[in-house]
Amino acid sequence: MYRYSVTEPHPRRCILPFTAEPLQLAGLRRAVRAELAAWGMQTLVEEAQLITTELASNVIKHVGQGSVATLVLDASTDQLRVELHDKSDKEPHRLNPTCDEESGRGLQLLAALTPSWGTIRTVAGKAVWCELPLAPDETRRRIQRATTVMETYGLAVGSPTTRLTHRPVLEESATSLILDLLHWLAAQGLDPDDILDRAQIHFESGREVA
Template sequence: MHRYSVTDPEPRRCILPFAAEPLQLAGLRRAVKAELAAWGMSALADEAQLITTELASNVIKHVGQGSAATLVLDADADQLRVELHDSSDKEPQRLHPACDEESGRGLQLLAALAATWGTTPTAAGKAVWCELPLTPDETRRRIQRATTVMETYGRAVGSPAARLSHRPALEESATGLVLDLLHWLTAHGLDPDDILDRAQLHFEAEVGTFG
């Protein structure tokens, strides 16, 4: 894997050409983490590494294992932009989760993590891109944490994450999660009604603040 980094002057850019192979993904994540640390953006490393895994896994599965691809990181004062360039003009496909952590967790996760994302045609194929704000607000942090919990819960009860993009499946899974949590609170001697009331008060206060 070759690495080309431009860190001075601003904006900062890192270009990482790689072969779309499962064994390349760990090294790609390490390179992303190292580059963001050099830029003073370590707070975004976990999200950027997760997005990198998702985008690269999509190339492996839908463009072809071993195909040439390039990861590009661009940073300015407000955000980090992550781009994955490949040689196919096909729109990216939503991935089905698998036990292998390298398989990606679905482009619905990309939408939850990123402020914006999309696909841009290029002369050689396409680029899938997303933008991460350098200072995500508390509402986005809560949504990101909830997305992770819902995906984990969906796997635990046997509901594929792909189904969670449909409203009925979302409602069913969310209801089941809340019901399990109420049982958990009761088993630990806590008052579920009190917890729900407090959560509702906090939610209304935050909606009033951020909305």
């Protein structure tokens, strides 16, 4: 499965072309999870995966197995937009919510999970879209800022793999960034231990509030 991901400039965008086959669904879900985790949007993973499964299943059942389609993820500061593009101009079918797991629970999921969704005609066919709002809380903003910092840091040190979600890579990159910050604080005549203690206090306080 080819994957095109753009993080700079914002908004972030990920384009996932795929063939509408049942075996492709698990790979699409994994790709959605990986991309949203890299963007600091883990809270939207489950909803986005459900929507992806339903939209892709609808293409398989009603456009045709083996047809070419594209999943697009667009993230702005306040919402995630999910689009499924195919080459048919047929309106999406509203499936029965009692259908099997791989077919999803029907497009009724879209109305349940997002306040805004619809269909638009494209030059090649159509796109079914929906938007998932991001709650404007401080933790989310901090995670998004940290995600941007980690990506920029990876480019600065010649290691763009910091965007990957592999735990060892993230741990090593985060440790390296913190180490650089400690050296920078010391060079400014500040006490690194004091800054770390203050940051830990604020972090623990924020977790208690949440």
